[in-house]
Every structure is written in C-alpha cells, then in structure tokens.
Amino acid sequence: MKIYFDYKVQDYLADESFRRWVLDGGFRNQDSAWSQWLLQNPDYAGEAMKARDIVLATQLTEEPFEEGYFDTIRRETMGAIQVKRRFVRPLWWQAAAAVVLVSGLLGWLVFYQAPSPETEVATQENVPAENVPFFQKNTSSAILPVALPDGSSVLLHPHSELSYHYGPAGTREVQLTGKAFFEVLKDPASPFLVYSGEMVTKVLGTSFTVTAYATDADFSVVVKTGKVAVSAPKEKNEATPGNADNQTTIHLVSNEQLFFNREKAHFKRREINQRDMLQYVPATHYAYAFEDTPVAEVFRQIGKAYGLDIDMEESLFSGCELTTNLTDEPLFEKLSIVCSAVGPGTSFVVEEGRIKVLSKGCNQ
Amino acid sequence: MTEEEQLWRHFTNGHEKALEELIRLFGKPLALYGRKLVKDDLLIQDCIQEVYIQLWQYRANLRQVTEIRPYLFTCLRRKLITALKRERLFVSSENEEELPFRAEFSIEERLIENETEAARVRLINGYINQLPKRQKEAIYLRFFENMSNDEIATVMGIKYQTATNLIHEALASLRESFPNKFTTLLLVCLDFFLF
Structure with missing residues (x-):
C-alpha cells in the first residue's frame, strides 16, 4: 500500500482502490487493506470516512446501450477509413483525383442549378451561403436519379417532387411529396431533414425511403442502413400549443419500417423482412469489393443494384480493370470514386433522367 | 514510454490495429461521457465515429x-457542441449555448446499514445533485474518469485554476452535510468495523 498520510477527501475519491473498497463493501470487513490502514491510523480516518460517504452518495446507474452499439462504431469507423485509404494509391492518381472530385462535384451543381457553364465558378462559390433553391419533379414513369448539392443521392419515384435548401442553422432540408430513396452523405454537424406534410424525418448519414404522397392516409419511412428519427405533432387532444413536447419522435434503425397515420397522428413501427424491403429500397449491398473487375462491369453492377441503367461506351474501357472497395456511400459518390479511379478523363452526368459515363478511356 | 504513448505512436504512424484498439478501449467511456451532455445515443454514436475518423x-x-x-x-x-448548435431546430428554445450535464447521482442503498448513515448519505446526495452543472461535470471527470485537474481543464476548455476551483467548490459545499466533530465520525467508523 502507498502512503496515504497526505490524503484529503478528494484524493481518496480519486483513488480506484479506495472506491473499490467502498463499493465492494470492503469497509465492512476489517481485514481488508484499507480497513487495516485506517484502524492503525485513526487520525486520518476522518477524511476517509467523508470520502466513503460521498462515494456511497454518488452512484451512477447507466442504461445499457443498444445491442451492437459499439460494434457499429468500430465497423463504421473502420469502413470509413478504408474509403479514405483509396485516395493514396498510385502517384498519377493523387493529383488527378483532386481535380476530378472537384470538377465532379462542380458538375452536379452545375447540372442541376445552372444551365450555362459560364456560371460554374460563381455557382460553386455561392452554393452554401447563398442557398440556391433546388427543385426536382419526376413526371416520367421511371425512377429519376437526383444528386443533391451536398453530395447526397436521391432516387425520386414517379409523380414525386422535392426541393432542397440549407436551413438557417446549417441543416440540410428537403421538402418531399411522393416517394424517394435517400442516401445521405454523412455529416454529423449538419443534420439532414426531410419534411413531408406534418412528418419530419431526421438523419445524420444513412439511407432510407420516405413515402408520402399527398393523398396517402399513411406515410411510411423504411430504413435501409443507419438510423433515423421521425417526428410529428402529437395527437391533437394531447397537444398543448407552444410546448416543445408536442412532438412525438420515433427512432428507427435499419430493417425497420414506420407508418404514420396522418389522421390520428399515430405511429406504428415494424420490422421489415428482406422481401418486403425491396418494395421500398433498392437492393444495394453494404459493401462492394471489386478485384481486377472490368470497369464496364463495375458500372453495370452499381446500376443494377440501384435499378438504374448506366449509359457508357463500353469499348473505351476494354482491358481496363479496377480494384476498389465501396461501402455505403451515396450513389453519386460511388460513381465519382469509380470515375476518379479510372482516370482524370472520366466523369458522369445525368441527362434526361439517365446516368451517362463520359470518358476519354482508361488512365486518360 | 508508457503503453498508452506507444499505442498513440502506432496510431499516428497509421496502424489500423491501433485505431481499432483506441475504439475498443475508449468507445464506452466516450459514450458514457457523451450521454451526460446530450440525451441522444444515436447522435453520440455518430459523433464518436466522426472523432475517430477525423483523428x-x-x-x-x-x-x-x-x-x-x-x-x-x-x-x-x-x-x-457543434452538432447541438446546428441542430437548434430540434432543441427546445431555451438557452442552447449552455451544454447541460445530465448526471443524476443515486445512493448505494445496499451498503448502508443504519439510519444515521442513511440520513447523512441522503443529505450528501441531495447536495451533489443540486451542484451547478459545470461542478458536476468536473466531479464526474475527476472521480469517475480519474482525470487530473489538468486534464479536466483540457476537456472542459477552461483554465487549470478554474478546474481546480470547480472541484474545490463542489466538495466545499458538501461540507455542511458532515457532522462537525471529528470524533463522531471516528466512532461511527470504528463502529462499522465491529459488524
């Protein structure tokens, strides 16, 4: 045992062995080391007894964490750094990647917000600050891939429309009527909110489908990966005006579906099996590992997973193979990563609702 | 070099195993601390991941x-703090700048054997729970996470002296709950050993 003569209350409190002595009931047993020491040094027992009482008076009971909580942290962190790692491969790659990524991003912004290329620079600089309004409507009978300015991807179903803007506190906000599958780019500092009628779906970075047609009696949220929080005002007779508690919030995790009955303002949650799941979300996998895979095949597989056709001139990619891992990045992020890996002369656009890969060929 | 210093060196040298080890060792203390600051396990989870990824x-x-x-x-x-500021939309309107500290301390009932002791512990418990939140936080870091005053100052973003004062004030305000005479305590103490 150490020498404890200088110990004050707070030194006892900070001493693991002392705390254990108290909490294991060692102070009831005069043979325990601390008891012995205090019996032999009664002059010092006063402070120790105060400390003991404080330990007894300051217990913290912790609710257990959700199952798999820490495993998720490990898996998602390790997954995220794998993605980052790809960016330090061959030498020619590094400079090229920066260019392609930036122009790629720029490309989306320009595509959806500015009709003429001359406004490129201005648009790019002003987007976050100036809050360029963003609007998409799908009047066709096919699913429309939409790139949001923040890098998130949306599959907008027929007869649906959405608008997007940055909220006052830097939140990303979408107004949705109809059905859409979202893959939200992770950014804990900037929550992503989907408003549909009186229901709000909030996420930090995940993928899910909101179904909220104007004529629907029940709205639905299905979570594919990650977790989301869905809020709506409480039932009318329960609510008191001006009270923040008027909101009911439900947390959903992957493979769960939430129904929101609009008339009763009532939530119902259920687990959803894989088959039913596919009515709501595309059959993408959590991770893709391509090893020496022909580039055209990579694009085809991505397209297939999302239920989209990707147009490309396959001959340009002959003899061109790719080794890379993709995880749960949004669709356009995946495409961007693959394009960058092929070479600086490869990018993609969305034209008339179809994704088209433009390329000067491999490593060009 | 201590084990921690070595682990950190491995981490900064880019060993993924070291990152996994950091997650394994500190994931839970981080989450428990996070819970004292916000009442949202999912947000905490995301922020912890972000911390590791950015590091x-x-x-x-x-x-x-x-x-x-x-x-x-x-x-x-x-x-x-950043996440909360951005998230104001979902936080009720009262002072969002001020981070709460949500620890609610309870009494270890099963180790208390007589009424005198119970009354004293209850009194201390009442005082502790009423402490200002920054004092509570300092106490938590000091006694539950075994941090030095120096480390507490780093975590809370305050001066060393301020951290020392927070702990000192917190403990001083508990003093009233103890009997004045040292001898009473001693007797109580010796008494217990006879059980």
Missing part, C-alpha cells in the same frame, strides 16, 4: 500525447 485523417499532424482519454473527450465534447 485518423489528421494523424500525421497530431502531437504525441501521454494521456489519450482526455484528448478524445475534448474532441467529443467539441463535436457534440
């Missing part, structure tokens, strides 16, 4: 640290 990204520029935990706590605390 990994900047690992080449990180200084050598001797104590990893306070460093991680600081990062998480900042992340949560």
Whole structure:
C-alpha cells in the first residue's frame, strides 16, 4: 500500500482502490487493506470516512446501450477509413483525383442549378451561403436519379417532387411529396431533414425511403442502413400549443419500417423482412469489393443494384480493370470514386433522367 | 514510454490495429461521457465515429500525447457542441449555448446499514445533485474518469485554476452535510468495523 498520510477527501475519491473498497463493501470487513490502514491510523480516518460517504452518495446507474452499439462504431469507423485509404494509391492518381472530385462535384451543381457553364465558378462559390433553391419533379414513369448539392443521392419515384435548401442553422432540408430513396452523405454537424406534410424525418448519414404522397392516409419511412428519427405533432387532444413536447419522435434503425397515420397522428413501427424491403429500397449491398473487375462491369453492377441503367461506351474501357472497395456511400459518390479511379478523363452526368459515363478511356 | 504513448505512436504512424484498439478501449467511456451532455445515443454514436475518423485523417499532424482519454473527450465534447448548435431546430428554445450535464447521482442503498448513515448519505446526495452543472461535470471527470485537474481543464476548455476551483467548490459545499466533530465520525467508523 502507498502512503496515504497526505490524503484529503478528494484524493481518496480519486483513488480506484479506495472506491473499490467502498463499493465492494470492503469497509465492512476489517481485514481488508484499507480497513487495516485506517484502524492503525485513526487520525486520518476522518477524511476517509467523508470520502466513503460521498462515494456511497454518488452512484451512477447507466442504461445499457443498444445491442451492437459499439460494434457499429468500430465497423463504421473502420469502413470509413478504408474509403479514405483509396485516395493514396498510385502517384498519377493523387493529383488527378483532386481535380476530378472537384470538377465532379462542380458538375452536379452545375447540372442541376445552372444551365450555362459560364456560371460554374460563381455557382460553386455561392452554393452554401447563398442557398440556391433546388427543385426536382419526376413526371416520367421511371425512377429519376437526383444528386443533391451536398453530395447526397436521391432516387425520386414517379409523380414525386422535392426541393432542397440549407436551413438557417446549417441543416440540410428537403421538402418531399411522393416517394424517394435517400442516401445521405454523412455529416454529423449538419443534420439532414426531410419534411413531408406534418412528418419530419431526421438523419445524420444513412439511407432510407420516405413515402408520402399527398393523398396517402399513411406515410411510411423504411430504413435501409443507419438510423433515423421521425417526428410529428402529437395527437391533437394531447397537444398543448407552444410546448416543445408536442412532438412525438420515433427512432428507427435499419430493417425497420414506420407508418404514420396522418389522421390520428399515430405511429406504428415494424420490422421489415428482406422481401418486403425491396418494395421500398433498392437492393444495394453494404459493401462492394471489386478485384481486377472490368470497369464496364463495375458500372453495370452499381446500376443494377440501384435499378438504374448506366449509359457508357463500353469499348473505351476494354482491358481496363479496377480494384476498389465501396461501402455505403451515396450513389453519386460511388460513381465519382469509380470515375476518379479510372482516370482524370472520366466523369458522369445525368441527362434526361439517365446516368451517362463520359470518358476519354482508361488512365486518360 | 508508457503503453498508452506507444499505442498513440502506432496510431499516428497509421496502424489500423491501433485505431481499432483506441475504439475498443475508449468507445464506452466516450459514450458514457457523451450521454451526460446530450440525451441522444444515436447522435453520440455518430459523433464518436466522426472523432475517430477525423483523428485518423489528421494523424500525421497530431502531437504525441501521454494521456489519450482526455484528448478524445475534448474532441467529443467539441463535436457534440457543434452538432447541438446546428441542430437548434430540434432543441427546445431555451438557452442552447449552455451544454447541460445530465448526471443524476443515486445512493448505494445496499451498503448502508443504519439510519444515521442513511440520513447523512441522503443529505450528501441531495447536495451533489443540486451542484451547478459545470461542478458536476468536473466531479464526474475527476472521480469517475480519474482525470487530473489538468486534464479536466483540457476537456472542459477552461483554465487549470478554474478546474481546480470547480472541484474545490463542489466538495466545499458538501461540507455542511458532515457532522462537525471529528470524533463522531471516528466512532461511527470504528463502529462499522465491529459488524
């Protein structure tokens, strides 16, 4: 045992062995080391007894964490750094990647917000600050891939429309009527909110489908990966005006579906099996590992997973193979990563609702 | 070099195993601390991931640290504050700038055997729970996370002296709950050993 003569209350409190002595009931047993020491040094027992009482008076009971909580942290962190790692491969790659990524991003912004290329620079600089309004409507009978300015991807179903803007506190906000599958780019500092009628779906970075047609009696949220929080005002007779508690919030995790009955303002949650799941979300996998895979095949597989056709001139990619891992990045992020890996002369656009890969060929 | 210093060096040298080890060792203390600051396990989970991912990204520029935990706590605390500020929409309107500290201390009933002792412990418990939140936080870090005053200052973003004062004030305000005469305590104490 150490020498404890200088110990004050707070030194006892900070001493693991002392705390254990108290909490294991060692102070009831005069043979325990601390008891012995205090019996032999009664002059010092006063402070120790105060400390003991404080330990007894300051217990913290912790609710257990959700199952798999820490495993998720490990898996998602390790997954995220794998993605980052790809960016330090061959030498020619590094400079090229920066260019392609930036122009790629720029490309989306320009595509959806500015009709003429001359406004490129201005648009790019002003987007976050100036809050360029963003609007998409799908009047066709096919699913429309939409790139949001923040890098998130949306599959907008027929007869649906959405608008997007940055909220006052830097939140990303979408107004949705109809059905859409979202893959939200992770950014804990900037929550992503989907408003549909009186229901709000909030996420930090995940993928899910909101179904909220104007004529629907029940709205639905299905979570594919990650977790989301869905809020709506409480039932009318329960609510008191001006009270923040008027909101009911439900947390959903992957493979769960939430129904929101609009008339009763009532939530119902259920687990959803894989088959039913596919009515709501595309059959993408959590991770893709391509090893020496022909580039055209990579694009085809991505397209297939999302239920989209990707147009490309396959001959340009002959003899061109790719080794890379993709995880749960949004669709356009995946495409961007693959394009960058092929070479600086490869990018993609969305034209008339179809994704088209433009390329000067491999490593060009 | 201590084990922690070695682990940190491995981490800054880019060993993924070291990152996994950091997650394994500090994930839970971080989450428990996070819970005292925000009542949202999912947000905490996301912020912890972000902390690790960003540290990994900047690992080449990180200084050598001797104590990893306070460093991680600081990062998480900042992340949560930023996230909360951005999230005002979902926070009720009252003062969002001020981070709460939600620890509610309870009494270890099963170790208390007589009424005198119970009354005293109850009194202390009442005082502790009424402490200002920053004092509570300092107490938590000091006694539950075994941090030094120096480390507490780092985590909470305050001066060393301020941290020392917070702990001192917190303990001083408990003094009233103790009987004045030292001898009473001693008797009580010796009494227990006879059981």
